[in-house]
Amino acid sequence: MRRSTTADNRKDGKRFTVRKGTAAKAGTGFRVWAIVFWLVVWQLTSMALGQEILLVSPVSVLLRLGTLIRTLAFWHAVSFSFIRIVGGFVLALLAGVLFAALSFCFSWFRELLHPLMAVIKATPVASFIILCLVWIPSRGLSVFISFLMVLPIIYTNVLEGIHHTDRQLLEMAEIFRVRGLRRIRYIYFSQVMPYFRSACGVSLGLCWKSGIAAEVIGMPDGSIGDMLYQAKIYLDTPDLFAWTFVIILVSVLFGKVFMKLLDTAIHAIERS
């Protein structure tokens, strides 16, 4: 018998059902055989080239990774980057929601922020990194850059969610005099949450990409970005691949854990 799971991430807040296995069938999930196929292609290409400096084999990457994780420097680099990039992400969530709420309440605030958000969205991340290096110590750069990349996404989506709140529910709230915190808790929360959740999903990958890019350019000592840069200048391809694998792994794991916690929190609040 097929099991089904439900999720509330449609923007209109209505439920949709995802049957297990359908994601892979639709081409959006991973199949083990496909992953094995590409690993074999990678291994054979690396063997055919015969030069690890050009293309390291997956086996070498795994062996290098095995060595790295037994060093203190590895865990220091991971925690250094994790704290800063996730810190920037969380700050952007808080600021994005606050700014969206203020923009909804005060049109002058929305007009004031509009050009700023447009500039942040349009400016290449590398330009920001180089510019910010002038003002911010390299150790704090990834916090600011991940904050800057995530902020407009959260702000725009939450504001859109507030604007799309069901007018009929707002009329109902007006008649029953549901105001202040109660209106936020019962009406806006469930109406805006699908937009917020969707924005978080998009931002999670972006904050890691931009944060690591900031570290590669800023080179703060003991960060993942610094390790990547060192691998590049010494042409240490196994290290480069191993660190890239670590970034992907940490980014995906954090994304999964964060979205799971978010869903649990949403359900707990809605069911309370």
Next chain:
Amino acid sequence: MDITLKNVTKSYGDLTVLRQFNHTFREGETTCIMGPSGCGKTTLLRLLMGLEKPDEGEILGLSGLRMGAVFQEYRLCENLNAISNVRMVCSHALPKERITQALTQVGITDSLYKPVRDYSGGMKRRVAIVRAVLSDPEICFLDEPFEGLDEATRSVVGSWLYRQLSGKTVLMVSHDEEDALRMDASVFRLDQDI
């Protein structure tokens, strides 16, 4: 205090729904507004609820009144369960047991903690009715409150609603004369009285 409409006119573009309308609804009475589709019943209710402003004329006797309503479209928060939907509009002092008891009395017994999006139309209607009653309104607006309920449920919910709103000012819109009888309401025919 009675609710009085004086020379109220309401138009939507070129369509005038109410023209120089005058009427007084008595305090503490239940009135069932009846009439053919499109005659302005819902517009009249929306004007009284303050959701629309009259183009001309005035409505007296409503200011400061605590209102409750059952809308045609339920207007429930779909992600929330029945208890949360009711609790949203109630006083903080109202115990949860009172909400559970009321929902049980209208026949919602085993799905109290499910999101209402999983409910049938009839169940949503009953949650909306309980919500209106437990908000403890001084005036209650009911727009087709029994729509979508089968005859047996109409009877149970109708007599429960009648008991709960007894002595309060109730303005109800319905197509069904049975609903008026069920609520012991005086009938006001909008098409004839304009």
